[in-house]
Structures are given as C-alpha cells and as structure tokens.
Amino acid sequence: MVVQNFEGNITVSAEEFLPNNELATYIQENVFSRIVKEKQENKEVEIRLWVAGCSTGQEVYSIAILLNEYLEAQPNMEYKIYATDLDKDSIRIASAGIYPKHAFENVLPDIQKKYFDKKDEFYVVNKEIRKRIIFAPHNIAKDPTFQKLDFISCRNVINYFMPQQQQKIIFKFHESLNGNGFLFLGKSETVGDSKKYFSAVNNKWKIYRKLKVDLHPANDHVTDLHTSRDELLQMNADSLKVQSLQMQLNLKESELIKVNEKLKELKRMNFKKMESLRGDLAEPTIFITGLLDLLQKGEIPFKKELAQALHFEMGKLSKAVEVFYNNQR
Numbered sequence: 001m002v003v004q005n006f007e008g009n010i011t012v013s014a015e016e017f018l019p020n021n022e023l024a025t026y027i028q029e030n031v032f033s034r035i036v037k038e039k040q041e042n043k044e045v046e047i048r049l050w051v052a053g054c055s056t057g058q059e060v061y062s063i064a065i066l067l068n069e070y071l072e073a074q075p076n077m078e079y080k081i082y083a084t085d086l087d088k089d090s091i092r093i094a095s096a097g098i099y100p101k102h103a104f105e106n107v108l109p110d111i112q113k114k115y116f117d118k119k120d121e122f123y124v125v126n127k128e129i130r131k132r133i134i135f136a137p138h139n140i141a142k143d144p145t146f147q148k149l150d151f152i153s154c155r156n157v158i159n160y161f162m163p164q165q166q167q168k169i170i171f172k173f174h175e176s177l178n179g180n181g182f183l184f185l186g187k188s189e190t191v192g193d194s195k196k197y198f199s200a201v202n203n204k205w206k207i208y209r210k211l212k213v214d215l216h217p218a219n220d221h222v223t224d225l226h227t228s229r230d231e232l233l234q235m236n237a238d239s240l241k242v243q244s245l246q247m248q249l250n251l252k253e254s255e256l257i258k259v260n261e262k263l264k265e266l267k268r269m270n271f272k273k274m275e276s277l278r279g280d281l282a283e284p285t286i287f288i289t290g291l292l293d294l295l296q297k298g299e300i301p302f303k304k305e306l307a308q309a310l311h312f313e314m315g316k317l318s319k320a321v322e323v324f325y326n327n328q329r
Contacts, residue, residue, distance in 0.1 A: 023205050028070045031182050031207065035150045036074055038180060047079040048149045050176070052140050053157035054083040057094025058103075063153060064129050065115055082146050084138030095135040097125030140169055145176040152177060156186035163192065170194040174210055183208040273327055280320035284313040 035047055047067070051060045060083040071077050085091050101121050104112055116123040140154070141161060152173050158166045173183055174197040183198055185191070185206040191198045198208035288310060294300050 024066060026202065026205060027184075027207075028066060030201070031151065031184075032067055032070045034180070035182070036071070036077060039077065039150075045076055045078055047077065047151070048082075048146075049079065049151040050082045050084070050146050050149050050153070052084055052138070052152065052154040054085050054090070054094055054135070055087075056090050057083065057097060057135075058099070059153065059155070060094060060133055061097065061115075061125055061129060064133060065111065068115075068129065079132060081133045082149075083133055083135045084140075086137065086139050088137045091135050091137050097130055098122050140172070141165055145172045147176055148178055149176050149181055150178055151182045151184070153184040154186075155184065156189070159186070159189055166192060167194050170197060174198065174213075177210045179210065179212065181210045183210070273324060277320060277324045280323075281317060284316040284320075288313050288317075 032047075039045065039047060049063065049067070051063060054060045060081060064079075064081055067079055071079065083091075083094060085094070098119075099116075099122065101123065104116070104123060112123070115126055115129055117126050118124075140157065154169075154173070158169055161169065170191050171194060174194070177183065182201075183191070185208070187206060189206060191200075191208055196213055197211055199211050201207050201209050291306065291310065295306070300306075
C-alpha cells in the first residue's frame, strides 16, 4: 500500500509492496512511463499486467494504485491486472479486498480515502480499482501463462523452484510479454542463465526488460529440437484458448460456490421450519392418538365433550400445516 515516510514523501510498506519511495517513483517514471509512451505510439489504449504469486492481494492493489495515480494524466488509457496464486484460500482473501484497520497505519489519508471504503473496523478496496483486477488460482510451473502482457511482477516466488524449473518459468514469462515488456523480480532473485531473454534495466530493484531473441530450436535449449516457429505460434494460440477456458472455469467455480452457499442456507431455513412444524404438531398429535386409542379399547365412553376436544385438536393440526405451507411460498 502507498504510505508516507518521515520526510513526508510517498513510499510503500515493505510488508505489502515496495520498500521505499525511490522504488515507487522509479516504477512510475521509468516503467509505467515507457509502457504508456509505446502504447500511445502504437495507438493502443490498454495496459495488461500480471502479478504472479499475489498472496492475499496487498501487492496487487498497491500496483493498481501506483498505476492508477500515474494514469490520471492519461484519461484515455485503461489497464487490466491478472492476479494469481497457487493457494486458493489466498485468492479468495485477495479477491474480497477486505483488510483490517491496522494494515493502514502508515497509509496516506488521502490515498486511503480515495481507494478504500470504511466498513466498520475494516477497509474495502473500492469498485473502481477492484473491477480492473482478475483473480484466479494458477501454478506458474505447470499452467499456461497469460499473453500480450506489458508488465509481470513475480517477487520472491521463483526461488522456491529448482534451477531448471526457474529457467523454464523465466522463458514462459518472456513468451508472455509484449515486445519490450517488463519483468519485476524479488530482491534476492535474478533471471540467472536466461540473460539472453532479458536485459537488466535496474539491478538494484531487479527490474528487467524483454529482449528480442531468435526462437529457432537450434538456439533455444528450452524448446524441443523439432519445434518450429510456426509450431511455437500454434502453441501460443492453444495456450490462449486454454487460458480462456481456465478463466471461464474459475468463474463457474465461483458461481457454483455461491449457489452451494444458497442451498445450504435454504436447507438450514427449511430445517428450522420443519423443526418448528414438528413442535406444533407434537402436542395435538399425542392427544388425538391417545384419545383414539382409549376409545378403541373401550376404556372411556364417547361423549360430546370428547368430540369437541378432538375437533379443537384437529384444528390445531390443520392450522400448523397451513402456516408451514404458506411459509414455503
């Protein structure tokens, strides 16, 4: 989240996104500015970003806020952010965009008021920011990646993989980015042996830019020796289709979760109604059953008073059933 340091400058919390105002300023002035300039030169109006390993969402919303602040001077420019993580629980938390009060202790009041709505003791990301972000579970080592991206942030994630897997992931990032797209890694991470795919634009902050390379199989140890450029293009097309299907499945899964929650609520409500009906029926049923049993055995004579009592108890049964029926409508 954007915060304020002791000198009154814009900075960012280390626990949530960027460690200080120097990095935030660098990204806005040297990354976002270049992306916007190239978009304008190509007459494009949408910037596409991906935060891989988004955890519970603070970094995603921080990037969105930094970019949104920068784009206020560019009214015709839009953006979309894909935010993914292997952990589905983290995705659910990030997607909700609800954070406790103590998470905002150092956030500038103006930024907090502008981008978050207060709900009791919590703060909720406002709709204008939230609607630009798509959250989804994703495994960067196995699942197809997003395509035609301008910026990828994958911080403190790839170090958890073996070196060979790291290089495959870096290659996938290269394929996902547009011609001069940016890659942002964690402070202790580098592109390693994949320097032919990326050039460092800032070694201190581990920000890289995509290089144009020959993807001919003779020069690419990651692709299969028999894979041609046309086949690579087809693989990318197939990847886009799989990506689209995956997003649709994620949306359907979200809808299914909501439907199941509604079903549970209906079952709970109907259970309460059934229990209430059983309680209303219990007393008159016991009385009627017992009285009929006594009459059948001839232990008591049938009199007018008994007939009235039976009629009264039958009325209670009928009334209870009628109330239950009306409540089901």
